[in-house]
Amino acid sequence: xxxxxxxxxxxxxxxxxxxxxxxxxxxxxxxxxxxxxxxxxxxxxxxxxxxxxxxxxxxxxxxxxxxxxxxxxxxxxxxxxxxxxxxxxxxxxxxxxxxxxxxxxxxxxxxxxxxxxxxxxxxxxxxxxxxxxxxxxxxxxxxxxxxxxxxxxxxxxxxxxxxxxxxxxxxxxxxxxxxxxxxxxxxxxxxxxxxxxxxxxxxxxxxxxxxxxxxxxxxxxxxxxxxxxxxxxxxxxxxxxxxxxxxxxxxxxxxxxxxxxxxxxxxxxxxxxxxxxxxxxxxxxxxxxxxxxxxxxxxxxxxxxxxxxxxxxxxxxxxxxxxxxxxxxxxxxxxxxxxxxxxxxxxxxxxxxxxxxxxxxxx
Numbered sequence: 001x002x003x004x005x006x007x008x009x010x011x012x013x014x015x016x017x018x019x020x021x022x023x024x025x026x027x028x029x030x031x032x033x034x035x036x037x038x039x040x041x042x043x044x045x046x047x048x049x050x051x052x053x054x055x056x057x058x059x060x061x062x063x064x065x066x067x068x069x070x071x072x073x074x075x076x077x078x079x080x081x082x083x084x085x086x087x088x089x090x091x092x093x094x095x096x097x098x099x100x101x102x103x104x105x106x107x108x109x110x111x112x113x114x115x116x117x118x119x120x121x122x123x124x125x126x127x128x129x130x131x132x133x134x135x136x137x138x139x140x141x142x143x144x145x146x147x148x149x150x151x152x153x154x155x156x157x158x159x160x161x162x163x164x165x166x167x168x169x170x171x172x173x174x175x176x177x178x179x180x181x182x183x184x185x186x187x188x189x190x191x192x193x194x195x196x197x198x199x200x201x202x203x204x205x206x207x208x209x210x211x212x213x214x215x216x217x218x219x220x221x222x223x224x225x226x227x228x229x230x231x232x233x234x235x236x237x238x239x240x241x242x243x244x245x246x247x248x249x250x251x252x253x254x255x256x257x258x259x260x261x262x263x264x265x266x267x268x269x270x271x272x273x274x275x276x277x278x279x280x281x282x283x284x285x286x287x288x289x290x291x292x293x294x295x296x297x298x299x300x301x302x303x304x305x306x307x308x309x310x311x312x313x314x315x316x317x318x319x320x321x322x323x324x325x326x327x328x329x330x331x332x333x334x335x336x337x338x339x340x341x342x343x344x345x346x347x348x349x350x351x352x353x354x355x356x357x358x359x360x361x362x363x
Contacts, residue, residue: 001294002067003273004095008122011103012204012238014038017070019241020266038070044292045267048283048324048354052290055332062291064281066270069095092130097198097276099269100126104218105206105237119203119222130194131169138166141191158187169195174229198276201226201233202269210237211260232272236265280353283324284308301349305359315363319345324354 007013021040043063053061071092092098102119142162149155161184168178174195180188203219213219213235226233244252244264256264274280274294281292282304293307306313322333322342330336351357 001065001097001273001277001279002069002095004069004071004092004098005101006071006092006098006126007101008103008125011101011122013101014070015242016101016202016204016236016238016265017068019238019245020269021068022245040068040070042066042068042266042270044270044281044294046281046292049290049292051328052283052285052324052356055327056285056287056290058285058287058290060289062289064292064294066273092194092197093192095197097200097273098194099200099202099273101202101204102222104203104216104222105209107206117218119218120225123201123222123225127174127195128172131172131174134175134193134195135166135169137191137193138162138169142166155187157183160184161188165193174199177229198231199229200231200272200276202265203233203235204238205235207237207240207259210235210240232276234265234268234272236268241265280351282351282353282355282357284358285356286358295351297353299351300347301345301351301357301359302347304351304357305361308359311363312359312361315361316347317360317362319349320358320360321345321349321355323352324356327356 005013005017017038017040021042043065046063049061049063100123102122103117104119106117142159145155145158145162149159161178161180165175165178168175175193176196176199201222203213203222205213205216205219209216209219216235219233219235223233240259240261241264244255247255252264256262278297279294280297281294284291284293293304295304295307301319302313302316305316305319320342321344322336326341327333327336330339330341333342336342
């Protein structure tokens with residue numbers, strides 16, 4: 001999973017990136033500090049792996065990972081190359097989802113490119129630049145599709161879908177707001193529109209605002225916008241995340257408790273990213289390794305096996321499955337088998353989040 005972090009300059013993007021990835025991306029209080037995208041690989045927090053490790057005592061524990069890409073601050077005119085915009089927009093095309101970091105905090109010492117705090121205006125600025133960039137991509141594709149449709153009517157499906165998306169973009173709406181059937185999705189599978197990507201929002205609040213985010217007018221306006229657009233908005237204080245990143249696990253837990261925060265912003269962000277992309281994890285466990293594997297919700301057992309190795313998918317026989325919760329209640333796989341709680345599932349089994357699986361195969 002690859003997540004692109006975008007936003008206007010000086011909203012806290014690179015500082016947030018540093019905090020959640022500890023990758024040391026450069027931060028500074030001036031526009032375009034981030035010119036090349038910074039990339040950080042982050043393990044997905046999953047306490048189930050720690051519990052399984054206590055049962056199996058494996059040689060290693062491997063978490064699923066998320067790749068975060070910190071993309072330079074966009075400004076008005078980025079779609080036309082302003083502020084090195086085109087280069088940044090090309091980086092966004094490669095990610096699975098986009099996280100917009102939106103400034104909700106007041107600080108006279110940190111310049112805002114538009115001079116005041118207004119989350120909805122900032123989101124609109126970013127979205128319009130993405131829309132303008134998509135319009136250029138779409139017009140080129142539409143011109144080609146119309147010519148192809150004249151020669152072969154089967155391409156009319158593509159033309160009709162492109163025209164519907166164009167109408168939405170011209171109305172200031174994102175491409176993701178347009179419903180497409182399976183045939184249309186297939187026809188446009190290589191279009192890679194920026195505004196067709198799943199998108200979510202992080203409101204960067206002050207520490208005081210974070211304590212009462214549900215009543216903060218700046219964050220609430222952002223949350224309302226996200227809800228109306230079938231997305232999610234997460235309250236987060238980048239300064240707090242930066243402090244947490246410097247602590248060990250014990251100190252981190254103490255600080256969170258002291259501040260009344262249930263979990264770090266990174267955990268919230270990753271969980272929301274999984275929801276946004278319709279992802280979940282299944283688990284494998286044994287003495288060599290305890291590991292989490294990320295798959296799409298609705299994935300069947302053979303395709304899940306293919307995440308481990310293509311040979312396992314090709315030679316799939318059955319899956320030996322037990323839910324994580326059931327395994328923990330039993331205390332061991334042996335006891336679970338004695339109670340008849342380990343199931344044998346075939347090719348049509350739809351994987352569930354937290355399934356602990358052993359795949360049987362023959363190649």
